[in-house]
Amino acid sequence: MSLLRCTGVTKRFGGVTALAEVDLEVNEGEIVGLVGPNGSGKTTLLSTIAGSLPVSAGTIEFAGRDITRSTPHHRAHAGISRTFQVPRPLPSFSVEENVATGCMFGRDSMGRTAALAKARTVLELVGLGEHAGSEVGKLTLHERKFLEIARAIALDPQLILLDEVLGGLNPSEAALGMELIASLRTRGMSVIYIEHNVRAVSTLADRMYVLNQGRNLAHGLPADVLDDPRVVEAYLGG
Numbered sequence: 346m347s348l349l350r351c352t353g354v355t356k357r358f359g360g361v362t363a364l365a366e367v368d369l370e371v372n373e374g375e376i377v378g379l380v381g382p383n384g385s386g387k388t389t390l391l392s393t394i395a396g397s398l399p400v401s402a403g404t405i406e407f408a409g410r411d412i413t414r415s416t417p418h419h420r421a422h423a424g425i426s427r428t429f430q431v432p433r434p435l436p437s438f439s440v441e442e443n444v445a446t447g448c449m450f451g452r453d454s455m456g457r458t459a460a461l462a463k464a465r466t467v468l469e470l471v472g473l474g475e476h477a478g479s480e481v482g483k484l485t486l487h488e489r490k491f492l493e494i495a496r497a498i499a500l501d502p503q504l505i506l507l508d509e510v511l512g513g514l515n516p517s518e519a520a521l522g523m524e525l526i527a528s529l530r531t532r533g534m535s536v537i538y539i540e541h542n543v544r545a546v547s548t549l550a551d552r553m554y555v556l557n558q559g560r561n562l563a564h565g566l567p568a569d570v571l572d573d574p575r576v577v578e579a580y581l582g583g
């Protein structure tokens with residue numbers, strides 16, 4: 346069943362058209378890979394889905410409701426959470442406080458004690474259990490990236506939007522990250538997954554969408570998309 350449906354999403358920044366009539370659909374329990382050359386509109390599309398950027402035209406439906414004009418806060422409550430390409434932890438808080446803060450203001454708006462308990466559970470899940478009490482400033486890049494995922498998971502989203510969470514990681518860290526992303530699907534979440542590494546996306550994704558210059562270029566099963574001459578051309582030409 347369709348969980349998210351973007352129809353004709355267009356986003357203009359002054360004279361720049363970052364997205365032109367983009368369609369994208371995510372079904373329940375599906376990992377959808379979103380790829381395309383630099384500047385093709387991937388992050389802008391995530392921001393229109395999360396609600397941090399208003400669309401210039403088009404509609405976004407989530408769980409059967411039109412959320413095109415909903416605030417980011419409302420969308421988070423409805424079950425959409427995202428990570429940022431550059432992690433944005435709260436620097437003066439510990440690792441577990443960073444996750445707990447999300448729970449306290451999240452869908453269930455739990456109290457501090459329950460939020461900290463939840464944070465510890467989620468940190469175990471992403472492999473950061475032993476860092477719960479650490480300062481975020483002491484974390485490595487890979488740990489900060491996983492903390493960013495933990496903060497998103499702690500909101501119990503139905504749909505999680507991952508923006509380049511494996512960027513800059515070494516192969517063994519990236520392998521852990523891929524396992525973690527696959528486990529989100531097992532836990533019943535749907536995922537939109539942007540990554541520079543198209544091969545990594547194709548390994549994990551049930552379906553892929555390719556954007557080029559703000560437009561849909563191709564979508565379908567990863568193997569078919571990677572074989573599509575238009576996709577090869579966009580990457581080699583780009």
Ligand code: ADP
Nearest residue numbers: 358361363381382383384385386387388389390
């Ligand atoms: P990608 O994530 O695929 O690299 P982006 O979504 O970041 O692409 O960017 C798509 C296009 O929109 C680019 O041409 C970029 O310069 C432009 N763009 C993105 N954000 C802004 C902004 N805040 N103001 C002006 N132009 C922007």
